[in-house]
Amino acid sequence: MWTTQILKKTSNSDYNNLISGKIPALIISNVLSKSLCASLSEKILNSTSIVSVPGISKKIGTSLSSHIYEKSKYFSNAKTSNQSLKKIFSANYSPITIMQQTISKIFQKQIFTANENGMTYSSAMIRIHEHGDSVHLHRDNSNFEMSEYGISDVNNQLSAILYLQSPFNGGELTIYDKMWNKNDEQMRCPEFGYSSDLIKNIPQKNISPISGNMIIFNPKLYHKVESVIGIKSRITLGFFFGEISENYLYSWT
């Protein structure tokens, strides 16, 4: 059965199963305590670095997808973005570092924020989904889409998401048992993502956004975020990571 694994002990097969899409996701419970998540969420919601962008109501940080062909602008924004995140998270207790350490421990590989020619990639992105917000069906694939960037050479891209605040209802991550392939480009939507026709009758797994939990999944599997319902926002911290060699991982957004 295609079902998520709740991590109880480290296993090499988890990594291989994520890469192959044999499991939809790995859930690591209680990476952060509920009280720490609550205090971080309060800091985030009071931050002056929040920006509103089309397709998602609010975010802190930048990502490659906003700068596919604007490399210098991306690295300039990444610098600002990383400074904003440092301001929000205390230097000695950054949830980005905790996520990286957790990944390193699970997969027995060292992980670093990616850099290219001395420039550091954006280390993470905070997304704030408010009532009515959702994310349309898509996949993430830097190998195919970000050819201007060194990160496009990284192997086996995975996605890590830490839930910092759960909404009252909705906001589930739905992952489909369907891996992207080049022919699917014919089903693209002009602005973002793919036609829902691609996932008709495809098995799916819904993952509830429980604060403190971290999930790791293969972002080449089609996925979307269901509508958030209620006045409490869904707040996540996320980044991608992938192999630069057998024992080393790079992370980025």
Add this chain to the structure above:
Amino acid sequence: MSDIIWGTVTKIISINSFEMNVSHQKDTNNDSYQDMEEIQFTEIDIPSIPLDESSRDISQIEQNLKDKFVKCEISGRNSENRLVCTVSHSGAGGY
């Protein structure tokens, strides 16, 4: 306003032309277009493809355009029945 179509590049013909599977057409286009069209690009908004045609080669075009989803702003048809367009990438398939 010029007509706009979107679709996937299926075959590279030369350093300034390709074949495209048209999947989307702007609602307010003046003309309608075939499912498969040949495109001649006069301008291209993809930094890895040099603007100067003499600096381009086919492998460069293959690497940057083959199988990619692109947006074509149409200015007319040439004598070979190819659509003459300004080509750019369109949106993103993901983050």
